Each structure stands twice: as structure tokens, then as C-alpha cells.
Amino acid sequence: MIGNVPIAKPVRKFVAHAEELLGTEIVIARDREAPLSGTLVDRYTYPVENEYIVFPAHYVGLIKDFIIAKLTLTLLIKGAAAKRGEYKVISFTEESVYNGMRQIYLDALKDEAKKEKKLPVNKLIEMLFILYMHFQEDMNELPWNPVVNTGVYIKIPKIRKTQLYYLMKEGKEDMDEMMEQMDIIPRRYFVFSKAMFYARDYFLARTLPADELMPVINIPQMKKFNHLEVKEMLTTRWTHTAWYQSKVFGDSMIQIMDSSIINDWNANPDLDYYYNLYMIIQRLTDNLLSYMSMNSWFVWEPVKHLQDAMLVKGEYEQKALRRIFGDLIL
Amino acid sequence: MPDKAAVEWIRKGKAFAAKKRYKDALRAYEKAISIDPTYAVPYFSKAEVFAEQGQFKEALELCDKAISIDPNYADAWSKKGLCLFSLERFADALTACTRALALNGNDPMAWYIKGVSLDELGRSVEAQEAFGKSLELEIILDMEAEKKKMGR
Numbered sequence A: 001m002i003g004n005v006p007i008a009k010p011v012r013k014f015v016a017h018a019e020e021l022l023g024t025e026i027v028i029a030r031d032r033e034a035p036l037s038g039t040l041v042d043r044y045t046y047p048v049e050n051e052y053i054v055f056p057a058h059y060v061g062l063i064k065d066f067i068i069a070k071l072t073l074t075l076l077i078k079g080a081a082a083k084r085g086e087y088k089v090i091s092f093t094e095e096s097v098y099n100g101m102r103q104i105y106l107d108a109l110k111d112e113a114k115k116e117k118k119l120p121v122n123k124l125i126e127m128l129f130i131l132y133m134h135f136q137e138d139m140n141e142l143p144w145n146p147v148v149n150t151g152v153y154i155k156i157p158k159i160r161k162t163q164l165y166y167l168m169k170e171g172k173e174d175m176d177e178m179m180e181q182m183d184i185i186p187r188r189y190f191v192f193s194k195a196m197f198y199a200r201d202y203f204l205a206r207t208l209p210a211d212e213l214m215p216v217i218n219i220p221q222m223k224k225f226n227h228l229e230v231k232e233m234l235t236t237r238w239t240h241t242a243w244y245q246s247k248v249f250g251d252s253m254i255q256i257m258d259s260s261i262i263n264d265w266n267a268n269p270d271l272d273y274y275y276n277l278y279m280i281i282q283r284l285t286d287n288l289l290s291y292m293s294m295n296s297w298f299v300w301e302p303v304k305h306l307q308d309a310m311l312v313k314g315e316y317e318q319k320a321l322r323r324i325f326g327d328l329i330l
Numbered sequence B: 001m002p003d004k005a006a007v008e009w010i011r012k013g014k015a016f017a018a019k020k021r022y023k024d025a026l027r028a029y030e031k032a033i034s035i036d037p038t039y040a041v042p043y044f045s046k047a048e049v050f051a052e053q054g055q056f057k058e059a060l061e062l063c064d065k066a067i068s069i070d071p072n073y074a075d076a077w078s079k080k081g082l083c084l085f086s087l088e089r090f091a092d093a094l095t096a097c098t099r100a101l102a103l104n105g106n107d108p109m110a111w112y113i114k115g116v117s118l119d120e121l122g123r124s125v126e127a128q129e130a131f132g133k134s135l136e137l138e139i140i141l142d143m144e145a146e147k148k149k150m151g152r
Helices: A009-022 A062-083 A094-114 A121-141 A144-155 A157-176 A187-207 A220-225 A228-234 A242-260 A271-291 A303-311 A313-328 B004-018 B022-035 B041-052 B056-069 B074-086 B090-103 B108-120 B124-151
Strands: A026-031 A039-041 A051-056 A089-091 A299-301
Touching: A009 A026, A009 A062, A009 A157, A009 B108, A026 A062, A039 A062, A051 A062, A062 A144, A062 A157, A062 A271, A062 B124, A089 A121, A089 A303, A094 A121, A094 A187, A094 A313, A121 A144, A121 A187, A121 A271, A121 A313, A144 A157, A144 A187, A144 A271, A157 A187, A157 B124, A187 A242, A242 A271, A299 A303, A303 A313, B004 B022, B004 B041, B022 B041, B041 B056, B041 B074, B056 B074, B074 B090, B074 B108, B090 B108, B108 B124
Parallel strands: A026 A051
Antiparallel strands: A039 A051, A089 A299
């Protein structure tokens, strides 16, 4: 390990374990500009010789240790898959972008038909690709979250209280996401997005029971889900709200997580162990995509494919728009 | 009261250090010391720069110098604890952090170093208590940082 940062013993041991298993050296550094969730720069994604874990400079204690632990486990999972030549991410092609944008457009039309105040056409067109990419990003990140958090919880019990705080904070931020666009984007996608976070938080609340992560109590935004059944009985109008629908879809997604994340967490932590975690993440991603009828939206490809696709995403967007709208789009 | 010019050089040094221009920062702190050698802060500021670069022995000497001028300098005791921990002198680190916390009980870094030192010394129950206090303070700081961000 390279770095001048004091780290708690169990986390330091975990980093050393990762270095030994992957045959690498991990640089741990703090940076004022680092995102709150920290950054992992790894050789499986970027052309670097060492792995880098960077955390925000204002985290001086256990929050920093938790970020390091979380990113170290992420690195182990990526590395184990890469060593088998099987590390892939959710990427996109010209065809898959068209599939996704077209579906969003059809759903937007249905929603717009019911609205009194219509969304200006240029805004609607602009929204299609933004929303598509939002899900591309979420599907590359969200399925990792319950797996990595469960792993850290089991491997490093000493930082559980910190993990609890971090998860509540993360849950709060995720529930805040998209709120400003609630009336713009098609209901279906607002609901899917909220349902995924709802499911993740509830899955973790049950998986990490010792510290009572109670999302509906501890995350202010989740209070909307509290006593939902009672409200449902009192008024049928409530069942038409996005929050009720998010709960219904979220409950199904919890079942998907339960059936996808099956693992012997206390097995010998060798490369096969971490590869198995990667397979779980892939399975969970596929199952969530199926549930949301997004199978044709994305493709599993090596990182390079995604990096190349990102370079031409504007082109893909324009081509998809031309296919959807024909000559109406110049 | 410290010399105004010395305080100004320290301010400049901090600005350099924030931009990771460590040589310039050290030069600025040296200027402050040359203006007022009885002022503890520039020694501590130099220690921060050395610690940031992993030069803990040098940083430790500077913390000791700052403490010799001002024995109640809480931040210098805290940084001394960090240096000692990094040099794997865990019992000494614990003593330094205990002193730092007697002077300022709201230093999350001192609580954290106390916790990790206790853990290294096999006193895990006491370590958990220190970690708990450190986390509590870190959460307060985190929430303040969040508020600042929202207010921007």
C-alpha cells in the first residue's frame, strides 16, 4: 500500500489482502476535489500501473476507512472477473440506444396525452437521451451497491456504525435524485428509479440487521413509504401516486435482490469467491433489466467498448432521433 | 500577540499548501519563523506539510518544537499523535492524542488516532469508544460541509 494516511487495522489488512490476491499495489490518497463516495482508478478500467483509491480530504477517520473498504472490495470483484477475462460493463450500441430512446418516447407520449400542461417538444426530445443515459449509469452502479455493502458488513464488522451513517446519507441523496424532473419524465421511469433505490435500501436494511438501518425512519424522504398500506386502504387516489407505485415495484425488486444475491459470505475469500460476487452482480443486473423490460436497451461489453461508445454517444443520439422522428428532425 | 507579518506569511503558506505547492508553502513558513521565532504556528504548519508528504520524522520534530513554545497547542499534539502512529509508536501516539483531547475534545482526528492506536495495542473495547466519538464528530463536520455545499 502506498500512502501517508492512517488507516484502521482491519481495513489495512483488507487492502493488503486485495494487493496480494490481485498482485498489485494500491495507492491511497486524499483529495479535496474527490467525490463524496470516493474514486477508484483501476487497471481494469484505465491504463494505469497501480490502483488508486482517492477519498475526499475532509474525511479523516472512519468514514474514510469505510470508503476505502468499499472501493477495495469493488476492486477485488472487478479484478477477479478481469483475471478470467470476463469483466464486462453495461454499454450501448447504435441499435440499443434506438431501442431505449424509442421506448422512452412511446411512454412519454402516453404520459403527455394525460397532462394539462404539455412539455415543449424540444424538451421532450432532449429528455429521451438524458434519461436513457441515466439508466445506463444507474445499471452500472446500483447492482454493485447491495453486494459490496453486504460484503463489507460481513468482512469488516468494526466499521458497521460508519457504514450505517454512510448508507443513510447515500439513501437520502439517491431519493433526492430526479425530484426536480418528477413532472417532466415519464412516470414509469421515475417509478423505476425510485423503486431501485427503495429496494436497495430495504434489502440492506434486512441484510445489515445488527445496526437497525430503518430507511423509512432514518431517511427523511423514505417517510413517504411509511404506513403506505393504511393510506392505500383509506384512499384509492393514493394508489395512483408515483410513491405508491415505487413501493409496489420496489417490493418486487427486493424479491429480485433476494433471489439474485445468494452467496456463502463466509467462504474462503480467494479469487473464485470474488468472481462469484461478480457473477451475482451480473445476474442481479440482468434480472432488474428484465423486470423493467430494458433487455434490449444495453449490451454487456468490455470496458473499452463503453469508452468508445461514450465518444460517439452524440452520434448515436442523433441517429436514434432520426429513426424515431424521420424528417421532422433535421 | 504574533507579528502581523508572520501571520500573513502563514496565510500565504496555507494557500500554497492547499494547491500542493509544498516548497513554496515551506518557504513562506520559514519567512514567518524568521520574523517571529517564538511563534508556534509556523512550526506546526511546516509539520503539516511534512506529514502530508509522508515525512513523519521531520513532522514530529516540528510538532515538538511547536509544543515546546506552546504546551497547550492542541492541534500540534494531535498532529504529533498522527506522526507517532505513522511511525508505529502506538503507545506514544496514544499519549499524544490523549493530551490533544484534554485540550480540545472536539478533534475527530485525535479521537480517530486514539482509536487506531488502542486497536493496535489490543485494547479494542476502548478503541471502539474512541471510534464512536470520532465518528460522531466526523458526522457533524460532514453535515456542516453538506450545508455549506447547499448554501453555495
